[in-house]
Amino acid sequence: MPKALFCMKALKALGQNFLTDKSIAEKIVALGELQPEDSVWEIGPGTGILTDEIIKNNVQLRAFELDRRLYKYLSARYENRIILEQTDILQVDWNSLIRKDGTPLKLIANIPYQITSPLLALLEEYSRFFSRIVLMVQKEVAERLSAKPGNKNYAPLTIRLRLVFDISSKIQVSREKFSPMPKVDSAVILLLPRENKPVIKHPEHFHKLLHAAFVHRRKTLANNLIPVLGKEKTEELAKLSHIDFGKRGEELAEEDFILLSDCLADL
Ligand code: SAM
Numbered sequence: 164m165p166k167a168l169f170c171m172k173a174l175k176a177l178g179q180n181f182l183t184d185k186s187i188a189e190k191i192v193a194l195g196e197l198q199p200e201d202s203v204w205e206i207g208p209g210t211g212i213l214t215d216e217i218i219k220n221n222v223q224l225r226a227f228e229l230d231r232r233l234y235k236y237l238s239a240r241y242e243n244r245i246i247l248e249q250t251d252i253l254q255v256d257w258n259s260l261i262r263k264d265g266t267p268l269k270l271i272a273n274i275p276y277q278i279t280s281p282l283l284a285l286l287e288e289y290s291r292f293f294s295r296i297v298l299m300v301q302k303e304v305a306e307r308l309s310a311k312p313g314n315k316n317y318a319p320l321t322i323r324l325r326l327v328f329d330i331s332s333k334i335q336v337s338r339e340k341f342s343p344m345p346k347v348d349s350a351v352i353l354l355l356p357r358e359n360k361p362v363i364k365h366p367e368h369f370h371k372l373l374h375a376a377f378v379h380r381r382k383t384l385a386n387n388l389i390p391v392l393g394k395e396k397t398e399e400l401a402k403l404s405h406i407d408f409g410k411r412g413e414e415l416a417e418e419d420f421i422l423l424s425d426c427l428a429d430l
Contacts (some may be wrong), residue, residue: 178275267294305350374414
């Protein structure tokens with residue numbers, strides 16, 4: 164912890180568990196494969212442990228820090244070497260900022276874990292603007308995002324993100340590497356834009372089916388879809404798609420949901 168921040172009380176509500184191991188910070192930033200002049204975003208620079216490594220690569224860095232105390236510390240420390248915004252990353256206008264920074268963008272962050280789901284949803288929405296994303300997340304989230312169908316960690320968000328990104332878990336980080344020490348371990352994931360992204364022709368059907376299939380995880384696809392589509396339509400959909408509706412939603416791959424939505428549009 165930098166001397167200037169010794170007396171600062173870490174705020175649990177802002178997920179303030181600061182990474183203390185510089186060698187891990189180096190490994191995280193190396194995953195970004197940064198080139199001079201790259202446009203990079205960092206969410207929650209905190210004490211600057213990742214920021215220091217990022218700016219060594221002569222990139223254009225825009226960092227978002229919500230905590231006013233850290234914002235003041237970081238502004239003094241980095242002056243005009245980075246663009247620093249004191250703001251909530253979930254509230255900023257991603258559209259206009261992305262346009263300002265040009266494409267493609269890289270994102271490197273040790274994120275506050277309580278914003279994981281809304282942040283991943285934003286990354287899904289703006290996926291086409293990012294060429295590389297390196298995120299430290301809770302270990303269980305990393306497992307879920309890199310899970311294959313049939314795994315209990317497989318969930319609708321996993322499927323939606325995997326349609327746009329290839330996701331892999333790269334570094335395991337134990338809780339002892341943070342101050343204050345959190346109750347969970349962490350892992351660093353790498354998200355790369357997927358080549359040949361599958362086309363979803365009927366997004367409204369796709370999202371409806373995906374949601375319905377996971378409402379009751381232990382139920383079969385048939386039992387989850389009947390309340391939404393009705394018995395007759397569900398049976399017709401099973402026939403048309405040749406998918407076994409005795410399976411559970413978590414046993415289906417992302418392509419299966421696309422096939423189901425295409426078939427539903429034909430009914
Ligand atoms: N990057 C530092 C590190 O690796 O040690 C700090 C990581 S800490 C887990 C999360 C940081 O995100 C904190 O500095 C916190 O103040 C900041 N933060 C929390 N919620 C935020 C939000 N909604 N938008 C931007 N920053 C946020």
